[in-house]
Amino acid sequence: MSVLIVIPARFASTRYPGKPLVNLKGVNGQEKSLIQRSWEAAMAVSDAPRVVVATDDDRIRTAAESFGAEVVMTSEKCANGTERCAEAYDALGGGFDIVVNLQGDAPLTPSWFVEELVGGLRADPVAEVATPVLRCDGRALNALLGDRREGRVGGTTAVFGQDRKALYFSKEVIPYTGKVFADEDETPVFHHVGVYAYRPSALAAYPRWDAGPLEQLEGLEQLRFLERERPVLCVEVEGRGRQFWELNNPEDVPRIEAMLAEMAVE
Known part of the structure; x- marks a missing residue:
């Protein structure tokens, strides 16, 4: 089954304008933009024949092309990364069995x-x-x-049933637990990793649906599927000793740089 990885990136982020072009220092002090680090994470994935950056901004296109990325220009009207992935998939002429949305603010996403x-x-x-x-x-x-x-507004958490189908995603920390955990303790809370895999039929349907009240309240694009009673499969992954964090706010830059240093990423 052929796989396309799309990295949606927009300059006009509400919470952090210009975020894709923010530089992050690696272990040796080398600076690379957020979009480049996200692209490198995508390129490390095996069995992905094509990786593209999808953007509506010429500054991001210029930066991405400078480090060798393939870029697909998309509309400014895309409300979120899923809509941008759908538009990019159509612009490329389709033909893939699975489309992966690896969001451009997740440079610490391991290939596995x-x-x-x-x-x-x-x-x-x-x-x-x-x-x-x-x-x-x-x-x-x-x-x-x-x-x-x-x-x-930090990371997103997820709760799911025994069948691994999502029950809800939230920017609040769910489920509630009043217990205090040491750093090394296992907890009942699951961090949602901002990556999605779609079959083309689901991706094609998504832009035709209006955003529901939960999506608008939480600002989480995946809730559109749940509000339309389209199940989302939660796949539990293992950190294997690595830390994961997205760049949501300017305060996350030193946190991610510390993690890059800890993992000896250049």
Whole structure:
């Protein structure tokens, strides 16, 4: 089954304008833009014959082409990454069995997250959409809770049923637990990894649906599928000792740079 990875990126982010072009230092002090680090994460995935950056901004296109990325220009009207992926897929003429949305603010996404996600969708012939979830250790959970205490919108959490179909996604920390966890403790909270795998039929349907109230309240694009009663398969992935975090706010830059240094990423 052929796989296309699309990295949607827009300059006019509400919370962090210009975010794709923010530089992040690696372990040796080398600076690379967020979009380049996200592209390098996508290029490390095995069995992905094509990786494209989808944007509506010439500044991002110029930056992406400078480090060798293929770029697809999309409309400014795309409301989120899923709509941008759908437009990019159409612009490329289709022909792929699975389309992966690796969002441009997730440079710490390990290759096996995407590989296991694609494998999970392939193994479930009924599922049309899948997304990874990572069980939080105490360190990750405490970081999420810290963001909420400080009034920052941090990572997203997910809850799902025994069939691994998503029940809900939220920018609040769910499920609630009043227990205090040490950094190394396993917790019952799952961090939603902002990557999606779609079958083309689901991707084609998505832009035709209006955003529902939950999507608008949470600002989470995947809730459009749940509000239309289209199941989202949650694929649990293993951190293998690596930390995962998205760049949501300017305060996340030093946190991600510390993680890059910890993982010896240049």
